[in-house]
Amino acid sequence: IKSPIDLFVFIQNDFEFVFGQTFQEKHINYMKARCVEMGQEIFKPIDVAGWQENHDWISTGTIPMRWEFIEYILNRHWAGNKEQFRTFIISLVGQDEKDPKVIVDKLKDYMFCKYDIKEEEQTDAINIFKGDIPDNYFQDGTWTLNYESVPTQVYNLMLFFISLPEFQLK
Incomplete structure (x- = not known):
C-alpha cells in the first residue's frame, strides 16, 4: 500500500x-x-x-x-x-499516436506498473478519455494529440485511474 x-x-x-x-x-x-x-x-x-x-x-x-x-x-x-498534461502524454505515447486504447493502456501501465485492470474498467477508461469527442473523429483521423481537448482528456483519465483501488498499491 x-x-x-x-x-x-x-x-x-x-x-x-x-x-x-x-x-x-x-x-x-x-x-x-x-x-x-x-x-x-x-x-x-x-x-x-x-x-x-x-x-x-x-x-x-x-x-x-x-x-x-x-x-x-x-x-x-x-x-x-493545462498544457503540461498534453506534453506528458505525447512524451509517453509519441506525437503521432491516435488510438485511444493505446493511449489509455500506456498511461495505465505507467501508473500501475503493467497491472491488468478489469475489462469494464478498461472500457470505462477509454470512454472517459474519449469524452464528448465523436467516435468517427478517432476512426477517420480527425482527432490527434494536438486536438484542443487533449489536456482535459488526459486529466480526466488520470482522475479516473487514481480512483481505482489498484492505484493505492505500490
Whole structure:
C-alpha cells in the first residue's frame, strides 16, 4: 500500500508537473498537513526504523482523504498549466499516436506498473478519455494529440485511474 507520502511523491516525481505560481509556496505545508491527517507525519516516524511495511494506511476514513488529496494535487497542476498534461502524454505515447486504447493502456501501465485492470474498467477508461469527442473523429483521423481537448482528456483519465483501488498499491 502506498503511504500518503508515496502518493504525493509519485505524482511529483513521475509526472514532473509544475504547480501554479500561487500554490508553489504553499504546497509543502499542504502536503504535510494532509499526510498527518492520513497518519504519516513527515520526519516523525513511529520508531527509528521508520514506518513499517504493511502499516495501516488504508481505512474507511482514509480512502476518501487519499482520493481527495491526489485529486487536489492534480487539480493544482491543472490550474498551473493545462498544457503540461498534453506534453506528458505525447512524451509517453509519441506525437503521432491516435488510438485511444493505446493511449489509455500506456498511461495505465505507467501508473500501475503493467497491472491488468478489469475489462469494464478498461472500457470505462477509454470512454472517459474519449469524452464528448465523436467516435468517427478517432476512426477517420480527425482527432490527434494536438486536438484542443487533449489536456482535459488526459486529466480526466488520470482522475479516473487514481480512483481505482489498484492505484493505492505500490
